[in-house]
Amino acid sequence: MAVTLDMAKLDLREVNTALQSAAKTHSNDAYLIENPRGSHAMACGLDGALDVTIKGSTGYYCAGMNKEARVTVDGSAGPGVAENMMSGIVTIAGDASQYAGATGHGGLLNIKGNASSRCGISMKGIDIVVHGNIGHMSAFMAQKGNLVVLGDAGDALGDSLYEARLFVRGKVKSLGADCIEKEMRPEHLKMLAELLERAGADASPEEFRRYGSARKLYHFNIDHADEY
Amino acid sequence: MCGIVGLFLKKDAMRPQLGDMLTDMLITMTDRGPDSAGIAIYGEAVPGAVKITVQSDTPDASFAGLADALSDALGAQVAVRTISTHAIVTVPAEQSARATAVMEARGLRVMGSGETMEIYKEVGLPRDVADRFGLRDMGGSHGIGHTRMATESAVTTLGAHPFSTADDQCLVHNGSLSNHNRMRRVLERKGVRTRSENDTEVGAAYISWRVAEGASLGEALEGTLKDLDGFFTFVAGTRDGFGVVRDPIACKPAVMAETDEYVAFASEYRAFADLPGIEAARVWEPEPATVYFWER
Amino acid sequence: MAKTPQTEPRQSWTFSNDVNSEIRRAAATGIYDIRGGGAKRRVPHFDDLLFLGASMSRYPLEGYREKCDTSVTLGTRFAKKPIELKIPVTIAGMSFGALSGHAKEALGRGATMAGTSTTTGDGGMTEEERGHSEKLVYQYLPSRYGMNPDDLRRADAIEVVVGQGAKPGGGGMLLGQKITERVAGMRDLPVGIDQRSACRHPDWTGPDDLEIKILELREITNWEKPIYIKIGGARPYYDTALAVKAGADVVVLDGMQGGTAATQDVFIENVGQPTLACIRPAVKALQDLGMHREVQLVVSGGIRTGADVAKALALGADAVAIGTAALVALGDNDPKWEAEYQKLGTTTGAYDDWHEGRDPAGITTQDPDLMARLDPIEAGRRLRNYLNVLTLECQTLARACGKSHVHNLEPEDLCALTIEAAAMAGVPLAGTSWIPGQSGF
Numbered sequence: 001m002a003v004t005l006d007m008a009k010l011d012l013r014e015v016n017t018a019l020q021s022a023a024k025t026h027s028n029d030a031y032l033i034e035n036p037r038g039s040h041a042m043a044c045g046l047d048g049a050l051d052v053t054i055k056g057s058t059g060y061y062c063a064g065m066n067k068e069a070r071v072t073v074d075g076s077a078g079p080g081v082a083e084n085m086m087s088g089i090v091t092i093a094g095d096a097s098q099y100a101g102a103t104g105h106g107g108l109l110n111i112k113g114n115a116s117s118r119c120g121i122s123m124k125g126i127d128i129v130v131h132g133n134i135g136h137m138s139a140f141m142a143q144k145g146n147l148v149v150l151g152d153a154g155d156a157l158g159d160s161l162y163e164a165r166l167f168v169r170g171k172v173k174s175l176g177a178d179c180i181e182k183e184m185r186p187e188h189l190k191m192l193a194e195l196l197e198r199a200g201a202d203a204s205p206e207e208f209r210r211y212g213s214a215r216k217l218y219h220f221n222i223d224h225a226d227e228y
Numbered sequence: 229m230c231g232i233v234g235l236f237l238k239k240d241a242m243r244p245q246l247g248d249m250l251t252d253m254l255i256t257m258t259d260r261g262p263d264s265a266g267i268a269i270y271g272e273a274v275p276g277a278v279k280i281t282v283q284s285d286t287p288d289a290s291f292a293g294l295a296d297a298l299s300d301a302l303g304a305q306v307a308v309r310t311i312s313t314h315a316i317v318t319v320p321a322e323q324s325a326r327a328t329a330v331m332e333a334r335g336l337r338v339m340g341s342g343e344t345m346e347i348y349k350e351v352g353l354p355r356d357v358a359d360r361f362g363l364r365d366m367g368g369s370h371g372i373g374h375t376r377m378a379t380e381s382a383v384t385t386l387g388a389h390p391f392s393t394a395d396d397q398c399l400v401h402n403g404s405l406s407n408h409n410r411m412r413r414v415l416e417r418k419g420v421r422t423r424s425e426n427d428t429e430v431g432a433a434y435i436s437w438r439v440a441e442g443a444s445l446g447e448a449l450e451g452t453l454k455d456l457d458g459f460f461t462f463v464a465g466t467r468d469g470f471g472v473v474r475d476p477i478a479c480k481p482a483v484m485a486e487t488d489e490y491v492a493f494a495s496e497y498r499a500f501a502d503l504p505g506i507e508a509a510r511v512w513e514p515e516p517a518t519v520y521f522w523e524r
Numbered sequence: 525m526a527k528t529p530q531t532e533p534r535q536s537w538t539f540s541n542d543v544n545s546e547i548r549r550a551a552a553t554g555i556y557d558i559r560g561g562g563a564k565r566r567v568p569h570f571d572d573l574l575f576l577g578a579s580m581s582r583y584p585l586e587g588y589r590e591k592c593d594t595s596v597t598l599g600t601r602f603a604k605k606p607i608e609l610k611i612p613v614t615i616a617g618m619s620f621g622a623l624s625g626h627a628k629e630a631l632g633r634g635a636t637m638a639g640t641s642t643t644t645g646d647g648g649m650t651e652e653e654r655g656h657s658e659k660l661v662y663q664y665l666p667s668r669y670g671m672n673p674d675d676l677r678r679a680d681a682i683e684v685v686v687g688q689g690a691k692p693g694g695g696g697m698l699l700g701q702k703i704t705e706r707v708a709g710m711r712d713l714p715v716g717i718d719q720r721s722a723c724r725h726p727d728w729t730g731p732d733d734l735e736i737k738i739l740e741l742r743e744i745t746n747w748e749k750p751i752y753i754k755i756g757g758a759r760p761y762y763d764t765a766l767a768v769k770a771g772a773d774v775v776v777l778d779g780m781q782g783g784t785a786a787t788q789d790v791f792i793e794n795v796g797q798p799t800l801a802c803i804r805p806a807v808k809a810l811q812d813l814g815m816h817r818e819v820q821l822v823v824s825g826g827i828r829t830g831a832d833v834a835k836a837l838a839l840g841a842d843a844v845a846i847g848t849a850a851l852v853a854l855g856d857n858d859p860k861w862e863a864e865y866q867k868l869g870t871t872t873g874a875y876d877d878w879h880e881g882r883d884p885a886g887i888t889t890q891d892p893d894l895m896a897r898l899d900p901i902e903a904g905r906r907l908r909n910y911l912n913v914l915t916l917e918c919q920t921l922a923r924a925c926g927k928s929h930v931h932n933l934e935p936e937d938l939c940a941l942t943i944e945a946a947a948m949a950g951v952p953l954a955g956t957s958w959i960p961g962q963s964g965f
Contacts, residue, residue: 016743038498040736045673045744057511059498060733061740065673076511078497079481080727080737084671097483097497097513099727103668105712116513117478121726122668124712136478136516141722143712154515163714218717219700222554230732260732262769377732377769380762404730459729479729495732 002030002053012039023048023069038078043071046088063090066107082109085126098135101128104145110199117154120147123164129199139166140176148195150203158211166211167192169203180214230377230389230402231257232482234463234470234493236370236522242489247366251358253492253499254373258354260402260495261375264388265357266349268398268465271368273343278324278395280317281339281347282331283385287313290336301330312360313385314339314348324395337385337423340392344369344467347398349388369524372465374400381425391429393422394436396467401428402495403480406458431456435464449473449519461514463493469523478516485509491522557789558697560622560878560888562690562781562826562848567798569781570832572945573938574954578926585923592919593929596843598820599681599750599773602742606750606773607659607681609843610639611915612930613833616778616824616847617663617683617754619645621698621707622785622878623851625652627887629900630854632656634907638915643683643845645785646696646721648710649675656904661752664741666695666722669711673744681774682741683752684734686725686767689782689799689825691791692756695721698786702881704890731770738771752776757797757825761805768815776845777806779825783848785888786879799825799836801948804935807840816840817931830917837918838933839949846914853910854903855885 003022005015015033022028023046030051036042036058043052044064054062057075067086076094085104092100095113102118104126111119111128117135120128125144133151140156142164152170159176165188166179175181184205192205233253237246247269254265284290287310295308298317306327307318315336319327321343328338340347348361354375358364374389381387390398405411408427411434415422420437422429431452438448449464449471461480464471472493474482485492485500487509492500500506514520535541549557578584585592599606615635620628622645629652635642641659644650648670654660662679664671676682687693698707698719708715728737738751753767754776767775779799784792803823810816823836824845836844848856857865859872864884868875878888886897922930925937939954940946946953947960 012743013747017746020746037501038496040498041740041743044740047673056507057497059496060736061727064740065676065744067673076497079733083727084668084673086672095511097481098479102727103671105672117516118726122722124668135513140726160720162717218714220555220718259735377766379731379766380759402732479724481733 002032002051003028004032004034006034007037007039008035012041015042016044019043019050019052020045020047023050026050036075040078043069046071049088057094066090076113077111082107082126085109095132096130100130101126104128106145108195108198114151120145120164123147127195127198129195129201131199131201133170136173137176139164139179142166146191146195148192148199148201148208150201158213160217161211161213163213167208168211169208172209172211175211178214178217179211182210182212184208184210230400231260231375231495231499232400232402232461232463232493233257233373233495233499234371234400234465234472236470236491236524237489238491238524239489240369243369244367246368246371247362248364249503250371250373251364252502253494254354254358254363254375256499256501257373257375257495261377262353263378263383264349264351264376264385265354265374266347266376266388266390266400267358267361267363267371267373268340268345268347268390268392268400269363269366269368269371270344270396270465270467271346271366274318276321277318278321278341278343279346280319280324280327280331280341281314281345282317282336283314283339283349284336285313285385287315290334291315294331294334297334298327298330302327311348311362313350314361316346340390340398342392342396342467345392345396345398345465347390347392349374349390350385351383351388370465370470372398372400372463372470379404379427381427384424386424387426389428390465391424391426391432393420393429393433394439396465397432397436397439398465399428399432399435400463401431402461402482403459403475405431405456405460407456408458411456427458431460431462432464445471446519446521449521453517461495466523469521471519471521472514473519474514474516476517482514483511484514484520485511558699558786558879559789559792559876560783560785560787561792561876562783563793563796565793567780568800568942568944568948569798569826570800570835572800572941573835573949573951574941575831575834575838575921575925575937576939577924582926584926585928587920587923590923591928592923594915594919596820596931598752598822598843601773601815601819602771603681603748603750603773604746605680605748607641607661609641609659611911612837612843612918613638613827613911613914614640614661614822614843614845615642615850616782616845617643617645617661617685618847618851619647619696619698619785620650620653620710621645621647621702621890622888624887624889624895624898625650626895626898626900627851627854627903628653629656630898630903630907631850632660633900633904634850634853634911635659637904637908638911640911641680644679646698647707648672649679650710652900654678656900663754666725667711668726669713676741677745679749681750681752682745683754683776684738684741684772685754686734687754687756687758687763687778688784689756689778689780689796690784691787692758692796693723694787694791694795695723696784696786697721697788697879699879702879702890707890731766734770750774752822754778756780756782757799757802758795760797760802761809764806764809764821765813768810768813768819772819774820774822775806775810776822776824777802778845779823781826782824783851798948799823799827800945803836803839803841804948804950810840817842830914830919831921833914833918834921834930834933835938835949837922837930838937839935842931849910850907851887853907854887855898855906856883856887858885861885
C-alpha cells in the first residue's frame with residue numbers, strides 16, 4: 001500500500017524530506033504524490049530503492065540526480081527531468097521538456113511521449129528511450145550511454161558528439177557537426193533489443209539506424225575549423 | 229529574464245473570467261520575475277474611440293482635472309477612468325495623437341493605446357501589482373502578462389513589460405537581446421521612437437515598424453529571427469490575437485496549451501495548473517525559429 | 525666623402541616583435557594561441573591604491589597586542605551550515621586535470637592549516653583534495669564532469685560557475701596531452717582527446733532558470749550548503765544583482781587577471797574588466813539590494829599580497845580568493861627549474877603552457893615523473909606560510925587604519941595614485957577630493 005503525499009497540503013521540502021529519508025532507510029516501498037501542479041525539483045536527490053509515482057505534471061528537475069529509485073511521472077515533465085541521474089528508472093507517461101536526462105551518468109530514463117530540445121545533452125552513461133520524437137540539438141556533446149528514439153529527431157542531432165550511441169527509428173531532420181550514421185552491428189542490435197524490452201517499447205531493433213561520432217573534432221585540425 | 233503568460237479565449241462566454249485566470253498564471257510566475265509585473269488586456273472596444281493608458285507616480289495630482297483639460301484641448305468629450313497609478317483615457321480615434329501629446333506634455337507616461345488594449349504595469353511583486361489594478365475583475369478576449377527579473381535596465385515602471393509601440397500591439401519577452409543598442413539606433417534613424425533603455429522595447433518597436441511598413445505580424449515576427457540577436461521567447465499581442473516566436477537556439481522556456489476553449493502560453497507549465505480542463509489539453513513547446521499565431 | 529647619416533632601425537609599436545612572432549605562429553599552425561594563467565597586459569590594479577593610515581584624526585591599533593579579527597563567515601543568507609573561515613583568503617577553483625593530484629593535496633593541506641577553504645574545479649572531486657581539505661567548495665560547472673550527488677553532499681559549499689575572469693562567456697580547453705586515463709575516466713571521455721568545456725550550463729540559461737536550479741541543489745543537500753555563484757568580471761553591477769536575485773548565498777567575482785588552466789590568449793587578454801574595476805559596482809549592487817554583508821562577496825583575480833587583500837576588503841569584499849598566487853607558493857615558475865623552462869622555450873615567471881602538461885614544477889601536469897617532483901606536505905606547508913603572511917599583512921594595514929576587524933576597512937581609508945585607479949576604485953586621487961567618474965558606473 002503506497003503512502004500518499006498531497007502537495008495541496010504539504011510543501012516541497014516536506015515531500016522531498018519524506019522521500020529522501022525513505023529512500024535512504026528503505027522504510028517504505030511506494031509513495032504516491034498528488035497535486036504536483038508543475039512544482040520544481042520534485043523527488044530529486046533520492047538515494048535508494050523506492051517507488052515514487054507522481055500523479056500529474058512536474059516542473060523543472062524532477063528526479064534530478066536520482067540513484068536507484070524508480071520515479072514515474074503520470075503526466076508530463078518540465079525541463080531537466082532526471083538530470084545527472086546516476087541509476088534507477090525514471091518514467092514519464094507524457095512528454096518531457098528540454099534537457100531531459102542532461103548529463104545523466106546511469107540508469108534508464110523512459111519517456112513515453114515526446115522529448116523536446118537538447119534531450120540527453122552531455123549525457124555521460126545514461127540510457128534514454130523516447131517513444132515519440134525528440135527536438136533540436138539532442139545529444140549535444142553526448143559523452144556516453146545510449147539514446148533511443150522511436151519517432152523522429154529534430155535538427156542538429158548529436159552535435160559535437162563524443163562516444164554516446166544514438167538510435168533513431170524515424171527521420172532525422174539533420175545531423176550536427178561530427179555526427180554520422182554508422183553501421184548497425186550485431187552487438188548494437190542485441191543491446192538495443194534489451195533496452196527496448198526494458199523500456200516496454202513495441203519496436204524491433206532492425207528498424208533503427210545508428211548514429212555516432214565521426215571523431216574528427218577530437219583533435220584540432222585546421223581543415224575542420226569551420227565546424228567549430 | 230522573466231516569466232511570461234498569455235491567454236487567448238476561443239469562447240466569448242469565458243470573457244468575464246479572463247482577468248481571474250490570467251492573474252493566477254501571473255502570480256505563479258513570481259519566482260521568475262519578482263521586480264515588476266505587467267499585463268496587456270484586450271477588452272471592449274468603444275466605437276470610434278481609442279483608449280490610451282497613461283501612468284503617473286503622483287496619480288492624485290496628475291489625473292485630477294485631466295478629463296476637463298483634455299476635453300478643452302481636443303474640443304471633444306474625453307473619459308478618464310483612474311485605476312491606481314494608471315488612467316484609461318478614451319478619446320475620439322482621430323484625436324489620439326493630439327491627446328497623447330497633451331498628456332506627455334503634462335508629464336504623464338504613455339503605456340500604450342488601442343481600440344481594445346489596456347496596459348497595466350508597475351514595480352513590485354506580481355501579486356501586489358495585480359491587486360493594485362484589480363486585474364482579477366477584468367474581462368476580455370485575450371491578455372498577455374509578464375513578470376520581470378531586470379537584467380541590464382533599471383527596475384522602473386517604464387522598464388516593465390508589456391511594451392507597446394503601436395496601437396493595440398504589445399510585446400513581452402523572456403531572454404536577453406544582444407544587438408538591441410544597434411537596432412535602437414537603426415530604428416531611430418527611421419523615426420521610430422523608444423522610451424526606455426530596455427532591450428524588449430526595441431523588439432516591440434522593430435515589430436511595429438515592420439507592420440507599419442506593410443508586413444503582416446507573422447512576417448514581422450519572422451523578421452526578428454534575422455534582425456534581432458541573442459536569446460528570446462517573444463509573445464506579441466494584437467487586437468485580434470497573439471503570436472509566439474523563439475530564437476533559433478531556443479534556450480528560454482516556453483510551453484503552450486490548447487483546448488476547445490482557449491490557447492494558453494507560459495514560461496513554465498506551473499502557470500497552467502489552475503486552468504480548466506488542463507488535464508485534457510494539448511500541451512507542447514513551440515519549436516525554435518518558428519512563428520505561431522492565433523487569431524479570432 | 526662623408527657617409528650619409530642613416531636613421532636608426534626603428535621597430536614598430538603596432539607591429540612589435542611580440543606581435544610579429546604571434547602572426548608567424550598563427551600562419552604556421554592555423555589555430556589560436558592557447559595558454560594558461562591570466563591577463564598579462566598592464567591594467568590599473570591594487571598597486572595604484574594607498575592606505576591613508578591613522579595619525580591625528582584617527583588612532584591606530586597596537587601592532588602585536590590589540591586584536592584585529594580576520595574571521596569571515598560565508599553563506600549566512602539561506603544555508604543552514606555557513607562556512608566559517610579564520611582568514612579572509614580562500615583558494616579559488618582549480619581543476620584536477622589541470623592540476624596534479626599532489627598539487628590538489630598540497631592546496632588542501634595548506635588551506636586547512638591556515639583555516640580556510642579550497643575549491644574543486646572542472647573535472648570533479650578527488651580524494652586528494654576532499655581528504656586534505658577541512659572545508660571544500662564543490663564547483664558546479666557547465667561540463668558537469670564527475671558531477672554526482674554523493675560528492676555534492678560531502679562538499680561544504682556549492683559554487684555554481686557562470687563565468688570566470690579569464691574568459692567571461694567562454695569555456696575551457698583541456699588539450700589531449702593532459703587527458704590521461706584517470707582524468708578521462710573521471711570525465712567520461714576518451715583518453716587523449718581535446719576536451720572543449722561548454723560555456724553555458726546544459727540544463728538552464730539565465731538567472732530565472734538558475735533560481736530553479738539552485739532550488740534543486742538545495743533540496744538535494746537539505747538546504748545545508750551555502751550556494752556560491754561565480755561570475756567573471758563582465759557587467760559586475762547587473763551580474764551581481766542577478767546572482768542575488770537568483771538566490772546566491774555568496775557571489776564570487778573574478779576579474780580579468782584571474783587565471784585559467786587553458787584558454788585562447790585572445791580571450792584572456794581582451795575580455796572582461798580588471799579586478800579593481802569590478803569591486804565597487806558589485807558592492808553597489810549589493811548595497812542597492814540591501815544585501816551587502818548579507819550575501820558575501822568574494823573577489824579574485826590577481827591577488828598577490830596582504831595589501832591586495834586589505835584593499836579588496838576596503839572596497840567592500842568580504843573575502844578574496846587566490847589561484848595563481850597559491851600555485852606560485854607551491855612552487856610554480858620557480859627559478860630552480862630555469863634550465864628546464866629554457867628547454868621548453870620559456871623562462872621562469874613566463875611559463876604558461878599549463879595545458880601541455882609538461883610543467884617542470886610538477887604542478888600543472890599529469891605526468892607521473894613530473895608530478896613526483898612536488899612533495900604535497902612540503903608544498904602545503906609553503907602555502908600555509910604564504911596564507912599566514914597575507915593575513916598578517918592585511919591585519920597590519922587594518923590596524924594602522926584603526927580597525928579591530930579587517931571588515932571595517934572602508935573605501936575612505938584609501939586614495940589613488942592614478943586617475944584611472946581613482947575612477948575604478950571610486951576613491952579620491954591622492955592629495956585631492958576628486959573621484960573621477962563618480963556620476964555612475
